[in-house]
Amino acid sequence: MDALLTELRAALGKDAVLTDPDVVASYSRDMMPLAPNGKPLAVVLPTDVAGVQATVRACAEAKVPIVPRGAGSGLSxxxxxxxxxxxxxMTKFDRVVEIDPGNRLAVVQPGVVNLDFRTAVEEHGLFYPPDPSSYDWCTIGGNLSTNAGGLCCVKYGVTTDSVLGLEVVLADGSVLRTGRRTVKGVAGYDLTKLFIGSEGTLGIITEATVALRPLPQAPGTLVAGFDSTEQAGDAVARVVREGLVPSLMEIMDASSIKAAESYLNTDLGAGSDCQALLLCQSDAGGEAARSELAALEQICLDCGAGMAYATDDVAEGKMLLQARRVVLTALEQYGVWLTDDVSVPRTRIAELIAGCERISEEVGLRIAVVGHAGDGNMHPTIVYAPDSADEFARARKAFDAILDLGLALGGTVTGEHGVGKIKRDWLEREAGPVAMRVHRQLKQALDPENLFNPGSMFSLD
Amino acid sequence: MDALLTELRAALGKDAVLTDPDVVASYSRDMMPLAPNGKPLAVVLPTDVAGVQATVRACAEAKVPIVPRGAGSGLSxxxxxxxxxxxxxMTKFDRVVEIDPGNRLAVVQPGVVNLDFRTAVEEHGLFYPPDPSSYDWCTIGGNLSTNAGGLCCVKYGVTTDSVLGLEVVLADGSVLRTGRRTVKGVAGYDLTKLFIGSEGTLGIITEATVALRPLPQAPGTLVAGFDSTEQAGDAVARVVREGLVPSLMEIMDASSIKAAESYLNTDLGAGSDCQALLLCQSDAGGEAARSELAALEQICLDCGAGMAYATDDVAEGKMLLQARRVVLTALEQYGVWLTDDVSVPRTRIAELIAGCERISEEVGLRIAVVGHAGDGNMHPTIVYAPDSADEFARARKAFDAILDLGLALGGTVTGEHGVGKIKRDWLEREAGPVAMRVHRQLKQALDPENLFNPGSMFSLD
Structure with missing residues (x-):
């Protein structure tokens, strides 16, 4: 393997090829505690496409697998x-290459941090919707590879809905350009959307052309408290049925509320019997936003909300939303957390929360459910003691039981975090043998030597 | 081949297998005059998935290729x-299987006519956006296979943006289920969007699960006339730059206006010097729609519109839009038409129209440009005498010159009609050798015997 390292250093420069054990270890895993990690031979940080091509060709020749990554904020x-x-x-690919306000598009490299990209386009009055919770440190490349979502999805869709085209280095080192710079285009297969969400198993994304939206109005915010999760679930289903499209609709269960109240040392105003909070925003602006929030409030009250409060003050809205944003941090009061990611039909949210309560009792661990209620994507989060192998095992059991429940409710085993190295068996179970055969056929067609992220998402046997 | 027909009749019933030459001929081509067609062995009309599987397996065994189709409204x-x-x-797959208002989704078979599906979901207050011009006779299956667009795309996207999952019969006769019933989901590769737009080359779509939207408000309409296409182009670019998202924004050039005025025997009120009309709608409802239309009107006036007229009367709006809708029919006053389909960045629309004027002069044929200005997807339409081989040859020359121009302006050779059998060389040119190799690798992975629509979109050699 020394020959490979020599070749990589010759091609990329010696600063781009790291082998110091501590440094290498720091690049060896993401944020998911359940997934094992191995010991890399080296870490390579290319700065241009030629560097990626050289790395891919040298590794292919040496039969050394490549695991691509961005900031490492992933949860799979x-x-x-x-x-x-x-x-x-890919973090050195950190340039916003172009912003074209006349066509509402931008060209961006994969190492740009989501928030930095958002800020750059905002200066032109433009909006890049995908906003995963880690938006202040995750990179666009990771967002593309996992088809990341976030809080915006209920109104603005997920990453794939914003991408017009990609530049990708393939397993033989050649450079593929997919897609286009126009709003519409159907020339050939939709290769763009095949690479998005492929979790680094098909190629290395080196550039993306993305469609932007007009910057929405400053949001108005509604918070509503319910004495039962069923009432909150009913309210979500009514919002969907009545044709409302808030720009954000988040749910917190009783455990999440308690954790946030304790962490923030405040009372969220929901009352001690409150079993679920709904947080909604409208970015429609002016009268439209006020009437949208009023309609949302009325639905919540009709469904039995004991408390409902709306504001068009942006700072106050941010403060209300803070309760949702701090939940994971707040749970660290009680131990370490393991967050799951399951998406269910929006009519089944209350059943998922009730099921998580049962699972919590069965395994004897705290489970707090927060989620993107507007699109049914729930993140039940299990808390366990960091030093207890037994609690870790029970946490893992709960993690699987939640996925089982999600599937039983007609859902999917991952709404936005991806399959990675922890849900391979679950992907097999959800997709079934025909779909898995198709996955393997596509992987073998594009990466016949299994160079890219082998064993992630699915194995080839 | 008699053995194949006997087998198909045994499996599907004799009424499902047609060989009468006149009947067979009536199913042998779509609406694109440039594309050649061959003589089929037989026409098969299955009514269920088992019938599709039996057909696929029998044809694979007999090495007889399958060309799938719906209503035949295609233009490629x-x-x-x-x-x-x-x-x-696939027209006998004509059932709306399920409408689920609580989750805003529906399950639909591919043979359902687009308009029938729209009407069915409208009864539940729901909206299926994709609306190709042929919406009153094209089928959902054809829409899926071509990733069809329409007039709605500027605000609501194309077909692929509405699809959650598919059922597909693969080349070995097995049934693949892709996607999910939830709003979000990232379990595995995005197989759904790989099959959408694959023009019948990868499998036979037998069912789709689609996401629906709330039914929009009745639209308000604005029409504006400009003395130059540059002014109209500027107005489009300003609309994009200023962050407006009309629910429709169509453009007609001078030739289209003249044809429509002559056909409707009316004056569109644009004045005799009018070189371009912009037609815009807002479906935001109430005050929001009025202010959106007012902003659109102001932009048109600022860009030099000599005439601008807005109305929130729905019937009047429909009448104004009628001028756009009749253009192709109106062109039949002068000969038969050949419509092209090219998508350019929205800042380049005026250049495309000016280029089409030059091409019209060069080939000595009338070319009328209508298009979806809001997304840059233009349909320059060439008129020629039906009985003149020379004019047909010149029409074909113009068709290609328009694609050449579209590419030179940074566009794509097909915005929504697809590649089919007429733009294979153009796909090669736009996509380039690496992307074409990837296309062939994917096709070979999923359809190794080249059973489905061989030679359409691209050839395997």
Whole structure:
């Protein structure tokens, strides 16, 4: 393997090829505690497409697998190293190449942090919707590879809905350009959307052309408290049925509320019997936003909300939303957390929360449910003691029981975090043998030597 | 081949397998005059998935290619028969299987006519956006296979943006289910969007699960006339730059206006010097729609519109839009038409129209440009004498010159009609050798015997 390292250093410069054990270890895993990680041979940080091509060709020749990654904010172990691999870190691809307000599009490199990109386009009055919770440190490349979502999805869709085209380095080192710079286009297969969400198993994304939206109005905010999750679930279903499209609709269960109240040392005003909070926003602006929030409030009250409060003060809205944003941090009062990611039909949210309560009792661990109610994507989060192997095992059991429940409710085993190295069996179960055969056929067609992220998402046997 | 017909009749019933030459001929081509068609062996009309599977397996065994089709409204020859093929007609898959208002989704078979599906979901207050011009006779299956667009796209996207999952019969006769019933989901590769727009080359779509939207408000309408196409183009670019998102924004050039005025025997009120009309709608409802239309009107006036007229009367709006809708029919006063489909960045629309004027002079044929200005998807339409081989040759020359121009302006050779059998060389040119290799690898992975629509979109050599 020394020959490979020599070749990589010759091609990319020696500063781009790291082998110091501590440094290498720091690039060897993402944020998912359940996923194992191996020991990489080296970490490579290319700065241009030629560097990626050289790395891919040298690794292919040496039969050394490549695990690509961005900031490492992932929650599926997709970016976790395997033994003897090269970790290909894309964070030096950090330029916003172009912003074109006349066509509402931008060209961006994968290493740009989501928030930095949002800020750059905002200066032109433009809006890049995908906003995963880690938006202040995750990178666009990771967002593309996992088809990341966030709080905006209920109104603005997920990452794939914003992408017009990609530049990708393939397994033979050639450079593929997919898509286009126009709003519409149907020339050939939709290769763009095949690479998005493929979790680094099909190629290395080196650039993306994305469609932007007009910057929405400053949002008005509604918070509503319910004495039962069923009432909150009814309210969500009514919002959908009545044709409202808030720009945000989040749910917190009783455990989440308690954790946030304790952490923030405040009373969220929901009353001690409050079993669920709904947080909604409208960014429609002016009268439209006021009437949208009023309609949302009326639905909440009709469904039995004991408390409902609306404001068009942006700072106050941010403060109300803070309760939702701090939940994971707040749970660290009680132990370490393991967050799950399951998406269910919007009519089944209350059943999912009730099921998580049952699972919590069964495993004897705290489970707090927060989620994107507007699109049914729930994040039940299990809390366990960091030093207890037994609690860790029970947490893992709960994690699986939640996925089982999600599937039983007609849902999917991952709404936005991805499959990675922790949900491979669940993907097999959800997709079934025909779909898995198609996955393997596509992988073999594009990466016949299994160079990219082997064993992640699915194995080839 | 008699053995194949006997087998198909045994499996599907004899009424489902047609060989009468006149009947077979009537299923042998779509609406694109440039594309050749061959003589099919038979036409098969299955009524269920088992019938599709039996057809696929029998044809694979007999090495007889399958050309799938719906109503035949296509404009690329993708559904045109090749010699000795089986034409697989999906129009008997004509059921709306399920409408779920609580989750804003529906399950629909591919043979359902777009308008019938729209009407069915409208009864539940729901909206299926994709609205190709042929919406009163094209089928959902054809819409899926071509990733059809329409007039709604500027605000609501194209077909792929509305689809959650598919059921597809693969080349070995097995049934693949892709996607999910939830709003979000990232379990595995995005197989759904790979099959959408694949023009019948990868599998036979037998069912789709689609996301619906709330029914929009009745639209208000604005029409504006400009003395130059540059002014109209500027207005479009300003609309984009200023963050407006009308629910419709169509453009007609001078030739289109003249044809419509002559056909409708009326004056569109634009004045005799009018070189371009912009037609805009807002479906935001009430005050929001009025202020959106007012902003659109102001932009048109600022860009030099000599005439601008807004109305929130729905019937009057429909009448104004009628001028746009009749253009192709109106052109039949002068000959037969050949409509092209090119998508350019929205800042380049005026250049495209000016280029079409030059091409019109060069080939000595009338070219009328209508298009979806809001997304840059233009349909320059060439008129020629039906009985003149020379004019047909010149029409074809103009068709290609328009694509050449579209590419030179940073556009794509097809915005919504597809590649089919007429733009294969153009796809090669736009996509380039690496992307074409990837296309062939994917096709070979999923359809190794080249059973489905061989030679359409691209050839395997």
């Amino acid at each position: 172990g997709a970016a976790n190293a395997i033994d003897g691999c090269v970790v290909l870190v | 020859g993708a559904a045109n028969a090749i010699d000795g093929c089986v034409v697989l007609v």
